[in-house]
Amino acid sequence: MTALAWIAGRETARDAAIAAIAERLVASANPLIAGLATDIAGAEAAHDLARHVGAVLDHRDSPTLLADLDAMRSHGWLVTTPLEARAMADCVVLVGTAAADFPLSPPPFAPERARRVFRLTDETIPRTLGLLRATLAGRRITVPDDLAAIAQALRAARYAVIAWSAAELPPLAIEMLCHIIEDLNETTRCFGLPTPPPGNASGVAQALAWKSGLPTRIGFARGRPEHDPWRFDAARMIAARETDCVLWIGDGAPLVPAGMFLAALAPDDLGPGQAEIVIRTATPGRDSDAILFDPMIGALRFQRATAPQSALSPPAAILDAIAARCDRAVAAC
Amino acid sequence: MLTRISGGRIIDPTTGRDEIGDLWIEDARIIAPPARAADLDCDASGTVVLAGAIDIHSHIAGAHVNTARLLLPELHDGAMFAGAPPGEWIGRLFAAMGYTTVVEPAISPHNALQAQRELSAIPFIDKAILSVLGNDDFTLRLIRAGETTALADYAARTLGASGGLGIKAINPGGAVAFRENARSFSLDDEVPRWGLSSRAIMRALQGAVTALGVPHPLHLHSNNLGLPDNVETALATIAAAEGERLHLAHLQFYSYGAEGPRKFSSAAARLAEAVNAAPNISVDVGQVMFGQTVTVSSDILRQFNAIPHASPRKFAITEAGGNDGGIVPYHYRRKNFFNAVQFAAGLELFLLLHDPWRVFFTTDHPNGAPFTAYPDLFALLMDRDLRARWIAELPADAMAMTTLPSLTREYDWREIAIMTRAAPARLLGLRDRGHLAPGARADIAVYRPQADRAAMFRNAEMVFKDGNLILRRGEVVRRHFGRALRIAPGFDRAIEPRLEAYYDQVFGVPLQAFDVPEAAIARTDQPAFESVPCRT
Incomplete structure (x- = not known):
């Protein structure tokens, strides 16, 4: 049987690792539960655990998520x-390089309309978008031909879509795009299509919102959820040593300063020595059934395990077990 | 375990019972008085004992409600925002008021999985969703082609896949018109590209609901919500039903005339008369109460037009072809002429609609007010002196545009019990809820009468769910999870390959991507769904 848990690089029983993590969480003055590249059940369980021990919650891809939000x-x-x-859509403008390509075929809901697709890549996107907005507003300015063509197409379109990825745009550019879209809706229809960040960030934000009312970067130290994008930034907290105990969920566990406790609930690509305690988990959607945000449909979707692995517990089950152990640890003092 | 709730005044309109007596519970059900001693005796002397309340229209889950949470973090800071509380508080606050079942009335087929998952995280109460059809391309295709039977099959397939309890239509055709750049849309306007009117879509969906034997009639959010003189639309919609069963949601928002110096008046009295005369029509009120809230609606045309009135000034609109949502925060103010007329129009409907079996208690949470305003609303309905004190605080020119100051009716306990228990159970087809006869599910609310009626309704003395005492005076006694109620009418499976081909061609994704299998919301301690039988 493959190993499932390690403490200080040595193979151990999973229950012992769970108990050890619980002990550290309860003893910590300011625990951090981060990473969170997990499924909906994992996010719900992480929320419950964080609330229980007064921890901070942050997702690995919060910067992109919060830029759109x-x-x-x-x-x-x-x-x-x-x-x-x-x-x-009969007109699509892809802003930047990351927004996914779009088929040129006519839109099925309006097959008599041709579809035009543009991609706007530029070193100075906020400035370019400023020019685009000014052009659309009818200001007499000189703009490059390709930009004039995009402005003309957006104005003429019956239903335009502007797609972007917050991972590569500065906040000002996203704000500008939202204003361009709003302006266009005074005379025609145009809508934004933000590209969801990886790591099920959109799904996790949804789950945290229905559990706590807030998206990510949530602190429970005061016994109620608080949201602060700066204060509860996991990377910043680790660098500033504001936490002494990090529980990382999913891949991409960070390096932490010496003396800071790190436990990882990780899918199989994490080596046992990368954290003081490692528990190997199922990869939700592959090894176990899961609900994940599906970027293709833009909604949560139930996904049956593609290669079920009953030996591996999903992150939610491990988190629930840790929470149950925390109960006992709290009761003991 | 055998439990006795003893010595309370038991009011059960379904059986006609109104007397001081005992109620016996065993294994989650109400039973006839047994010849044994109770294991647990709950003294209810001096209290009023009702079945658990059922809310037929509160937006408590789904992608749009969640967007409302995400849009307004500043309102969550410190105090929880009642307009869109987290699921935990939805369950707890509803249960504290004696509510044991709540229906989320607007879940589009593409968002069902998230909504059901959110609902499964709400403790204490039973939940259900209504599935939205009427702006989606596939529905319009079937209606235009006159495929009546296929439409019913599609509706049934949608209910089954989403776990819905009924069918809702929201400004039918209006969202399609919106995306084709329409700025307004009414009952007989033609849906661009389709040659269909809203009336035709409504009639077709009414027909599908009837054909399937779904107990809840078509739940309709009509055209022209919130506009001056939209009473004409409401009256025309009632006539358009041609005697067939129809539920009109949040009727208050359609009870406006265009009289007076500001061309805005209450036409609630006229509308109430029409509803009173149409026994096929049921309505919920959608009362406005004053304070900060957020409007959450799939009526994208209306929400888009509401953007200039946003307070705080922000909004989130998602155009998604019948799966749309518009979130616009709003603050109803006592001193605002229009808001005061809206407040009065809702109360006029409550007081002028004669039959409590056909009028339902809602604020269209959170659109007219958060559900946490219910206790004040109950108190206003039961006490005309309290009403007079509220009216005295409102702009006189607004009150002059309504009949509210002249209305003296006070709801009694029996009418409250019908409107919030017996009638909703009947409307939704929940045979073992909303009453207290042996065999009923032991969902029970016990209230202790006091001078402050709102306080009485805010925190019931005792609340039982599935036979367990779960809350006492607002404090949790026992954590409990309810189920999702759904209906699964049979249908011809031939619709599925058609739909699969359609989804592949139009959206490039498998139809099943949107389904809600039981495993997605299952809890270890009990089944996720409870099936409600069809009408026979």
Whole structure:
């Protein structure tokens, strides 16, 4: 049988590793539960554990997630879904290099309309978008021909879609795009299509929102959830030694300063020596059934395990077991 | 375990019971008085004992409600935001008021998985969703082709895959018109590209619901929500039903005239008269209460038009072909003429609609007010002196545009019990809920009468769910999880290969990507779903 848990690089019983993590979480003054590249059940369980021990929660891909979220919650946005964009758009503008390509075939909901697809890549995207917005607003400025063509196509389109990835755009560019879309809706239809970050970040943010009301970077130290994108930034907290105990869920465990406790609930690509305690988990969706955000449909989706592995527990089960051990540890003092 | 709730005034309109007496519970059910001693005796003397309340229309889950949470972090800071609380608090606050079943009324087929998963995380209460059809391309294709039977099959397939309890239509055709750049859309406007009217879509879906034997009639969010003079739309919609069963959601938002100096008045009295005369129509009110809230709706056309009124100034609109959502925060103010007319129009409907079996208690949470405002609303319905004190605080010019100041009716306990228990159970087809006869599910709310009626309703003396005492005066006694109620009418499976081909061609994804299998929401301690039988 393959090994499932290690303490200080030595193979150990999984229950012992679970108990040891619980002990450290309970003893910690400011525990951090991060990574969170996991499924919905994992996110829900991580939330419950964090609330229980007063920990901070942060997702690995929070910066991208929050870049889009900040555009929405600071002003507002008009967006669509990948399915609707595919079925309806007669004009698509892909901003940057990361937004996925779009088929040129006519939109199935309006097959008589041709579909035009543009990609806008530029060293100075915020400035370019500023020019685009000014052009669309009818300002008399000189812009490059390709930009003028995009402006003309957006104005003429019946249903345009502007797609981007927050991973590569500065906040100002996303904000500008939201304003361009809003302006266009005064006369026609145009919607944004943000590219979801990897690591099921969108799904985890949804689960944390229905559990706590807040998306990520949540602290429970005061007994109620608080959201602070700066204060509860896992990388910053680790670098500033604001935590003494890190429980990392999913791949990509960080290096931590000497003396800082690190435990990892990791799929099989993590070596046993990379953290003080390692518990190998199922990869949700592959080894175990899971609910994950599916970027193709833009929604949560139930996925049967493609290669079921009953020997490996999903992260949620390990987190629940840790929480149960924390109960006992709390009761003991 | 055998439990006795003893000495309370038991009010059960379904059986006509209204007397001081005992209620016996065993194994999650109410039973006839046995010849044994109780294991647990709960003294209820001096209290009123009702079945657990059932809310037929509160937006408590799904991608759009969750977006409302994400849009407004500043309102979560410190105090929990009642407009979109986390699931834990939804369950706890509803249960504290004596609610044991709540229906989330607007889940589109593409968002069902998330909604069901969210609901499964809400403790204490039973939940259900209504599945939204009427702006989706496939529905319109079937209606245009006159494929009545296939439409019913599609509706049944959607209910089964989503785990829905009924069918809802939201401004049918209006979202399609919106994406084709329409700025307004009414009952007989033609859906661009389709040659269909909203009326035709509504009638077709009514027909499908009836054909399938779904107990809940088509749940309709009509056109022209919130606009001056939209009473004409509401009256025309009632007539359009042609005597067939139809539920009109949040009718308050359609009870406006265009009279007076500000061209905005309450037409609730006229509308109430029409509803009173149409026994096929049921309505829920969608009462407005004052304070900060957030509007959450799939009526994307209406929500888009509401953006200029957002408070705080932000919004989130998702256009998704019948799976749309628009989130716009809003603050209803006592001193605002329009808000005061809205408040009055809702109360007029409550007080002028005669038959408590056909009028349902809602605020369209959170659109008219968060559900946490229910206790104040109950108190207003039961006490005309309290109403008079509220009215005295409102703008006189607004009150002049309503009949509210002249209305003296007070709801009694029996009417409250019908409106919030017996009638919703009947409307939704929940045969073992909403009453207290032997065999009923032991969902029970016990209230202790006091001068402050709102306080009485906010924290029931005792609340039982599935026979367990779960809360006492708002404090949790026992954590408990309910189930999701669904209906699964039979249908001709020939619709599935058709739909699969359609999803592949139009969306490039498998149809099953949106299904909600039991495993997705299963709990280890009990089944996730409870099936409700069809009408026979």
